[in-house]
Amino acid sequence: MSNRVPTGIYGFDEISGNGFRKNSVNIVFGGTGVGKTTFGLQYCLYGLNRGEKVIYVSLEMDLKQILRDCRGLGWGHIENYIENGDMQVIHEFEDDVLYLSRDIIKSIKEAKKGETRIVIDPLTPLAFAMKNKNERKAMSRFFQELRKLGTTIITYEKQMIEKGEQGESVVPLYLADSVIELENLGYGELFDRTLRIIKHRGSKHGEGIYPISIMKGLGIVVEVSEEKLETLKTKDQYQDTFNEYKQKIEKQFKGDVRDSLLRRIEAIQSHWTKKEDPEQLLQLVIETEKKQVV
The missing domain is CATH 3.40.50.300 (P-loop containing nucleotide triphosphate hydrolases)
Incomplete structure (x- = not known):
């Protein structure tokens, strides 16, 4: 333990x-x-x-x-x-x-x-x-x-x-x-x-x-990255990225963890107005949530 x-x-x-x-x-x-x-x-x-x-x-x-x-x-x-x-x-x-x-x-x-x-x-x-x-x-x-x-x-x-x-x-x-x-x-x-x-x-x-x-x-x-995000895409250009990570969540998680995580990703997606690519953040979220998942 x-x-x-x-x-x-x-x-x-x-x-x-x-x-x-x-x-x-x-x-x-x-x-x-x-x-x-x-x-x-x-x-x-x-x-x-x-x-x-x-x-x-x-x-x-x-x-x-x-x-x-x-x-x-x-x-x-x-x-x-x-x-x-x-x-x-x-x-x-x-x-x-x-x-x-x-x-x-x-x-x-x-x-x-x-x-x-x-x-x-x-x-x-x-x-x-x-x-x-x-x-x-x-x-x-x-x-x-x-x-x-x-x-x-x-x-x-x-x-x-x-x-x-x-x-x-x-x-x-x-x-x-x-x-x-x-x-x-x-x-x-x-x-x-x-x-x-x-x-x-x-x-x-x-x-x-x-x-x-x-x-x-x-x-x-x-923010733990030492490198600046370099992407200058607009919000609409990241829909495929969000959908890809939602599919990963569906496959890798279950129960309350999956449902809660999907709700949070949906909230991020609906409010994402930054120029930066969200992939680094989404990957950090998944890696954090994987800890101690049974």
Whole structure:
């Protein structure tokens, strides 16, 4: 059995040693609107399509808001997984934020069924409540408990990671097994968002800053190619390419993975307005989806 958990983030596993270590805690941080929630939901959906269980702990959005975001990304079918119990969304907690870590662990234990992917989005309220070093030490115990329960993504706002007046971050990065930063450069170009792996314990990983895009039907795509795409064809000239890859999907996949993947390829095809040939992206999608397919 592999000790790695593929993320489903297209291009990310290629630069992170084939995904996250099993039973690890992984921080994804960045400013508002950079794709942190998308990263977490994409990680969830990849596991759901492979029969895994998911626990999604939301400290801000309720279920209605989560489903709205999923539909906006072309992932409306995630509602089916929630209805049949494969994905459990936990949103309600006690008002006293100092007891939040206890409540989160308790809720996850009660909901856990077998191999589990866990997302906590975001954990910012708990970090804000920790005013001194002793309280922050409790974060270490919290992370240790999470490792016993599954492979976890925790999102934070960037200000919780940046150093304060005393020269230490509110969230000590050494507690996490990996730390990923998402950033929006604000240039308005195709790849104005970037991803950087700050640390990845026990793993070889890319050390550069990688451009990313968020595409309807797919989610986050990390641009890992060192060569620029050279094709200058128009959208209509790529219909044969899309049809070819849909046929490949029909032959190489089955069940929920096939159906979900076809829906995403259809969404990409209907929104493809770029001059670049989509073949490199489609091949990356298929290679990523092949991992751990039974």
